[in-house]
Amino acid sequence: MKENGAKERILNAAGELFYEQGYLATGINQIIEEAGIAKASLYQHFPSKDALLTAYLHRTRLHNHELRTQFLNKLAPGKDKLMGLYEYRLQHMQSNHFKGCAFIRIAYELPGLSDEAMAQIRTHSQTIRTFITEQLLVIRKNFPENELEEMADMLLNLYEGAGLQGYILKSPKPMEDTKKVVARLLDTL
Amino acid sequence: MKENGAKERILNAAGELFYEQGYLATGINQIIEEAGIAKASLYQHFPSKDALLTAYLHRTRLHNHELRTQFLNKLAPGKDKLMGLYEYRLQHMQSNHFKGCAFIRIAYELPGLSDEAMAQIRTHSQTIRTFITEQLLVIRKNFPENELEEMADMLLNLYEGAGLQGYILKSPKPMEDTKKVVARLLDTL
DNA sequence: GTCTATATATTGATAGAC
DNA sequence: GTCTATCAATATATAGAC
Numbered sequence: 001m002k003e004n005g006a007k008e009r010i011l012n013a014a015g016e017l018f019y020e021q022g023y024l025a026t027g028i029n030q031i032i033e034e035a036g037i038a039k040a041s042l043y044q045h046f047p048s049k050d051a052l053l054t055a056y057l058h059r060t061r062l063h064n065h066e067l068r069t070q071f072l073n074k075l076a077p078g079k080d081k082l083m084g085l086y087e088y089r090l091q092h093m094q095s096n097h098f099k100g101c102a103f104i105r106i107a108y109e110l111p112g113l114s115d116e117a118m119a120q121i122r123t124h125s126q127t128i129r130t131f132i133t134e135q136l137l138v139i140r141k142n143f144p145e146n147e148l149e150e151m152a153d154m155l156l157n158l159y160e161g162a163g164l165q166g167y168i169l170k171s172p173k174p175m176e177d178t179k180k181v182v183a184r185l186l187d188t189l
Numbered sequence: 190m191k192e193n194g195a196k197e198r199i200l201n202a203a204g205e206l207f208y209e210q211g212y213l214a215t216g217i218n219q220i221i222e223e224a225g226i227a228k229a230s231l232y233q234h235f236p237s238k239d240a241l242l243t244a245y246l247h248r249t250r251l252h253n254h255e256l257r258t259q260f261l262n263k264l265a266p267g268k269d270k271l272m273g274l275y276e277y278r279l280q281h282m283q284s285n286h287f288k289g290c291a292f293i294r295i296a297y298e299l300p301g302l303s304d305e306a307m308a309q310i311r312t313h314s315q316t317i318r319t320f321i322t323e324q325l326l327v328i329r330k331n332f333p334e335n336e337l338e339e340m341a342d343m344l345l346n347l348y349e350g351a352g353l354q355g356y357i358l359k360s361p362k363p364m365e366d367t368k369k370v371v372a373r374l375l376d377t378l
Numbered sequence: 379g380t381c382t383a384t385a386t387a388t389t390g391a392t393a394g395a396c
Numbered sequence: 397g398t399c400t401a402t403c404a405a406t407a408t409a410t411a412g413a414c
Binding site for chain 2: 020021024025099105107110112122125156158159160162165167168177178181
């Protein structure tokens, strides 16, 4: 991430503020102040605040994916790697003070989200689900198709449910408990 | 719900708009127009928009609880009633066009929620969890304490996770699939 | 491409008449 | 208690000089 360049500074400032405060609560004025540029410069690079949101979601998706993949690549495929997903989320929740998933935050804040923005959110969710499915196939190579899908959905629901409970309670406990349950569940396969 | 009375009309209008559009996207002007009252009349009954939000959450919690309880009271305690929780959420998701849980929406939209507002959201979540625990105890009266808690957490996570996936995909499928999985899970107890 | 200055609309909230 | 009229602040966005 090169620190110079107006566009980069805008994206960095907007990204932090959108995640910290939410999209609607963040004003253009606050973004340009944080980025240290003039208002007209922002509109030179982005035609509207909405376009800035779409860019934020795209950028965050790629960034989060890279960080997560870096963490998971250190683990052996199969159970270790799959458990790593929950461990990574747990660490992420604690390091960002339980501010929740950036995509879910935006999806719930803005009911009338553009198709383009919604696509970023769905792609993120799909990425997690695909990862789960892949690791399940490593654990049990001859998984019957319907059982595989069912188990993947269940693990995804537990993942998201625990994330939500942790957010509401501002506590790591739901994710910690879920990790244990999932670990035992995987041993029965 | 008496239709006359300024306060009632304000709460009805604000409730619908907050849920439909979100809190920040809803302006005071829109609320008073919908309610058919003057701006100063709103501030006669509520000192600030924030106070109106707290009242909205409290009122919605009681209202939702009553509707849900009415539905569940028709079912036999135990597995039937517990499955009714998922069925009710499924019907709710479809009838409101997948606009999501009012409490989770607010919790994600406003990271710096007041303690009073946050308490309403936590109480709602706790109410669902207590209901699940009670029905589990009907299904298996001698449930060991730690296993009971673990199963309740798991069922709550599946409930919330499926709700979230359904919201993202605007589809009943995640909740339908989860219903089936939970039904089979309860048979193993 | 970046700036200053400005435009227009809307925000949450109040004063004061009735 | 309900109203009209108005407040200061802020919202997103643009015009035009450099």
